[in-house]
Amino acid sequence: MFISAVRVISVLATLCALPLLAGCPVEQKNPRDGTTIVFKHGKIAGDPGQFRKLLDRFERENPGITVKDETLPASTDEQHQYYVINLEGKSGDFDVISMDVIWVPEFARAGWLLDVSHLLGPGEENAFFPGPMRAVTMNDGIYAIPWYIDAGVLYYRKDLLKKYGRSVPETWSELVITAQEITGQERGLYGFIWQGKQYEGLVCNALEFIWSNGGEVLDKGKPVLDSPRNAEALRFMRDLIVKYGVTPPLVTTAIEEPTRHLFGSGKALFMRNWPYAWNIFEKQGSAVKGNVGVAPLPFFPGNRTASTLGGWQLGVNRFSRQPEAAEKLVRFLTSPASQKTLALSVGYKPTRKALYKDPDLMRQQPFMTSLYGIFLRARPRPVTPYYLMMTQVLQPEFSAALAGIKSPEAALASAQKQVRHILGEGP
């Protein structure tokens, strides 16, 4: 009896230790004595084979370097957690990191990224859109190179606007009037849908209302959340639901896909979303094919349109054992040729401005190149290493204001106080 218990325990102990042994970093050398670099990224949209082809081209151009690409979980929160845990543990198991635009300042401040400014030629940073460039620059260092870009846009139903003789709204009040008029006569049609669940997407949406009213979150690094302009913008979001009745209450629990489904099945007149939805609406069999238009988001009188910047950037792990090879891959993937290939094959929107005048792209992806003006003006969320802590505060406060649990002023005052505390400005 006793002996068998001991045996069971020792077997268990061995089993437990196995993953540890397997996890030991093993120096990876291929037969030609070259280097292997590991590239971590989220799921590649569309056909992953297209992306592998691009990596094969890199390997041909750089003999001796092998690229292993590894896909992370689909949720960006899980990707972020993966990086934080591994980089806090100084892991060198991956060399090239793909990062959401809001992570770069945090990772750079934590000392996990190599400065890659030398990868850009003199003045080359001007070849990129200004928004992403601002998001990767910290204290004169450049810690990642923008890879592809995203920004919030307004989708509208061309057929319905035409039927009622309405033009595309430029201001928020025009949008409300148009939506009220058309939904008053069309049964089962929602006026304007967007993303209002308590998550990062809510912050993206709310910032677009706030910025388009001349509001701000940070001013020279100091929080300025509790301003009348910000409160006005938040109140307008709530009023869209309760006062004007153009937004259904379901948006307070909606993320991108449910709103995309509603709009795609013809149940909404206007929608705020990212450009990815366009290709789905234009597919064969879509209920709204040929009837969808895209415009910049509206603004409040006396201000201008503002889109929240999204997109992904490539950086090099500070703990990488092959930084030179990793830098070559970053340089290659963000080059005009690679960005063009990815734009044509999987629809990733290039971060280099010149590509939007490329004849092939203009012919094959006319929708993408039409977004040039929106991308040019897209604004990054507050560029600060503390952004991920700040958004944890903003999400519930914005959500409370939308749900009517707090007044916009109370929600913003509370957010202001908490953000000050995070930034270390005392209680």
Next chain:
Amino acid sequence: MNSRDQGNRFVLPAVIALSLVTVYPVLSVLSMSLHRKLLLFDISEFTGLDNYRFLLSDDRFWNAFNNTVYFTALSVSLELLLGLGIALLLNRTFRFKGAMTALVLVPWAIPTAVSARMWEWMYNTDFGILNHLLGLKINWLGSPFWAMNAAVVMDVWKTTPFVAILLLAGLKMIPQDLYQAARIDGAGAWSIFRRITLPLLMPVVLVVLIFRTMDAFRVFDAVYVLTGGGPANTTETLSIYAYKVLFQTLQFGYGSTLAIVVFLCVGAISLLYLRVLTARAEP
């Protein structure tokens, strides 16, 4: 060397072991709570009582505090009432009594995270059995009013068996001859319950209350799995708030402050109960 010294020597190892596993961590959390400590950026500055001063005016803390008190008060009182009823029923003799007792225990035996997932499906607006049976379309976990009550119902379902079993044990300890004597004196069922059962059960009730109040005040898994603290933080309890600050954003300073405050609250509650217990035991 007298026997007292000898006794102390025997106790010493236990004292050292306990200090290592309880006193040291508590002191370490206490010291962290006096710092602005951001693990990611290697920031660690001593800020004295700043965190505590901020906490007093932190709306989110008071929101979490109120949520926790509401959850604790409602779920513990419901569990006590239902548990007492079930215990009284189980204390009678009837067929299949053993099987019934075992069945009652099933919810308690299911891991909390699993039962929370189960309830999440039952509460689902479109596919949930609850809306199906009631013929309604209520967004139970999405509405600020229903979400916390939905969590309370789940906790009551899960923990009532535990209360019932403890109270049943207490009922078994009441000598039967007291009941016989009462019946001979012509006492009715209600006065027997009020004058014999309840007073003699009181010590067990207090023990149950201590266990349940402390558990409910620290509630994390049930609510976290069910709602994640939403909508708009209306179900965020103190433990969930502390978890989010500590482990989602790695703010170890303020997170420790929150943990200390939860610790103080639970400590105060248990002292209060202990005082009531000893006060009852003395006369």
